[in-house]
Amino acid sequence: MSIQEVARQAGVSVATVSRVFNLPDKVSDSTREQVRQVAKSLGYLPNASARSLRTQRSRVLGVVLPTLLNPVFAECLSGISETAAAGGYAIQPMTTDYRLDQEERAVSALMAGQMDGLILVLSNPETSQALQALGRTSLPYVLVYNRHPDHPCVSVDSERAVADLVGRLCAQGHRRISMVSGQLHASDRAQQRCRGFRQGMAAAGLVDAPVLEVPFVETAIQAIQAHLAGPRRPTALLCSNDLLAIRSLRAAHLAGLSVPQDLSITGFDGIGLGQDLTPVLSTITQPNAQMGRCGVELLIRALADGQRLPPSASLTLSHGFRDGESCAPPPPLQP
Amino acid sequence: MSIQEVARQAGVSVATVSRVFNLPDKVSDSTREQVRQVAKSLGYLPNASARSLRTQRSRVLGVVLPTLLNPVFAECLSGISETAAAGGYAIQPMTTDYRLDQEERAVSALMAGQMDGLILVLSNPETSQALQALGRTSLPYVLVYNRHPDHPCVSVDSERAVADLVGRLCAQGHRRISMVSGQLHASDRAQQRCRGFRQGMAAAGLVDAPVLEVPFVETAIQAIQAHLAGPRRPTALLCSNDLLAIRSLRAAHLAGLSVPQDLSITGFDGIGLGQDLTPVLSTITQPNAQMGRCGVELLIRALADGQRLPPSASLTLSHGFRDGESCAPPPPLQP
């Protein structure tokens, strides 16, 4: 069902049909209605490929994410999807599983796919080959969650957030605080949060700032449980994301510890689910859907101006702290 | 950067360049390498829109889902994405928030977007306008989670699963079992699970089979808590999905009940997170990622054959039961 057929049946030229869909004002009321009528009855829908070939814009945004199995990215994609749709854009997401080769394949596929712009959550903007390749093109893009002075980013100040949180824990009386982190090499966020931890601990005059880097999510619970079984176990676990915090809650239970009486646990991300848990997860909250929304808005604005986004367009959204039930002063007596 | 430019620089015709990418065997070794060289140095990538316009296939699959905020669909999309990528397809997902108008908009947009096939999770295949519209086209599609004799579906037998679960609970000694359900009108799964509940209760000779239909997720916890505050409260809560089960855990806590000592709670879906909770969620498990994978595989196979999928291609995957920690015999004394 093409524009030709509609034109034929409506007794007008293809140009008129095209105008009915793209410049409705430039066609008389009567013919417009006539054409719409015919188009509807034929179930005509303009061919997106032809349109995109002709106009050189696809109205599709590419999205690259580590995984959808972490709700933080599902929430973000949800925001992206919503805002893109509102702006007349479709999205084409690809996941990388935190693997650099997949990251490059994804970006390359999206570049070949006539995306109008790209929204990226990468492992590390500093070293990403994919981002470098992208830089050699004129395709507009924006990073989300990532943070880097040379690129347009929508992010929160993880470093400060974590440092502040360490301060809170110390104010509650905690002295032995461990960080539970995901793989540092796979994520600049993890690195930033780790830096914030070290900084916060140093500021509190605490020399010992142990970081437990959990290699695989599958083994996280066991590793954390082992860490909690040690002789001078921490009184607080500062986890670099909510999923790790949830697994830490499990590990604490398995280790026979009550949260927050015996052990405090905090997360980072503010996934919605954390509010429905018992104990409610104490965590640093990011506006995940909002971060996606902002990324799309920046991108769409840039597209309207026919520009790429400069690094100076970067946005630091404000984070929050959810005072849940997984956090309390340390138990009074500790050996 | 077009095929023209590559041809010019390589000193061959566009036809030869095209062959290098599509039928490499039909071109001599020397020119093939020559062309590849030039293409690479120019960063040439075949234009997907032009290719799709010419071949009438986009190698993109459309996906319609209720929401990504329920991990069950995020897990499914993850499986879809993975299998699509492996088969050389990209995906274009749209969410409906369980709203029929969004459902129609999504399907319509995907039909206009030159999708090669559609993977759909709809509210209700029986009444869906979107599905009816789709039926009038020749676009291949497959339903996932939905179950209907007139359409190709990848699903599990929710009805039997729930009925069996009721049997298990009864065998443990439960007599007062309530179902907590999402909005019945918004989901055929909810309806099926509800039927399974009534059927199982009837089979156990239990006349009273109360169903608490929770209107909005936001108010779920309060509604459930109120239900638990009643005089002859249930000893078990059979929830129609894992998210409701998690909220029920919270509601039980707020009502001062211990799970599973005072109250048993079961879910449906088998989201990964349920395993990391305390108590580990007892639930009916579906192979969520696998359901997505199967849908894509069916679709890709149909595309290879140039066929639509007949209803007879439907697949009922087997479900399981995770014996977690949220379920136990009822307390001995009940008024």
Next chain:
DNA sequence: TTGTACGCGTTATCAT
């Protein structure tokens, strides 16, 4: 206000 005709970048047919 409406129509004609070109070109977007590619694949495929038909020659050579």
Next chain:
DNA sequence: ATGATAACGCGTACAA
């Protein structure tokens, strides 16, 4: 083995 060229469906400059 390679090249010339038509056609995919559309938007738009230009003409009427």
